[in-house]
Amino acid sequence: MIATETSPPLSGKTIALGVSGSIAAYKAADLTSELRKSGADVHVVMTESATQFISALTLSTLSRNPVLSSFWEEEGWQPGHIELADKIDLFLVAPATAQQVGNYANGLAPDLLGAIYLATKAPVLLAPAMNGKMYEHEAVQKNLEIVKGRGVEIIEPVVGELACGYEGLGKLASIETIAECVVSKLR
Helix, strand or coil, rough: CCCCCCCCCCCCCEEEEEEEECCHHHHHHHHEEEEEHHHCCCEEEEECCHCCCCHHHHHHHHCCCEEEEEHCCCCCCCCCCHHHHHCEEEEEEECHHHHHHHHHHHHCCCCCCHHHHHCCCCCCCCCCCCCHHHHHHHHHHHHHHHHHCCEEEEECEEEEEEEHHHHHEECCCHHHHHHHHHHHHHH
């Protein structure tokens, strides 16, 4: 579908929304809703640890698509994560934990998010969320530089109250900011 002045900005676009195991995972519900309101076909992919923060049922209801969370739950002869990696227009990971960033920087695929990252030719956006000390750690910063060098765009975290009780850099960017970055990337 070609977007017109009256059609939503993401009409006809397919997005894989990766959700990793951060307390900020609960914000994936609002992000999923916002992307759908903008016209996107949203497919949520969760790490096992993300399912401890928000349910797959919530995200499948909001996205109107089944949620992928395990290699072992895929059905049929064709791996669902590879099929998804082939059809998406954008791979967005929000929140992206230090572990996910490290997996991507090192070409690791211990979960569906890593496998989709390695298999897709679509643009990739990462929205990190973690403790500020973790975010500023040399290893995390090095991993972010590595993925940036491969064309991955980072939606920088913001300063705010963190789940650990600290105030500082590491809070997930606002849903509005993330959605604006997605629209800008897919225009």
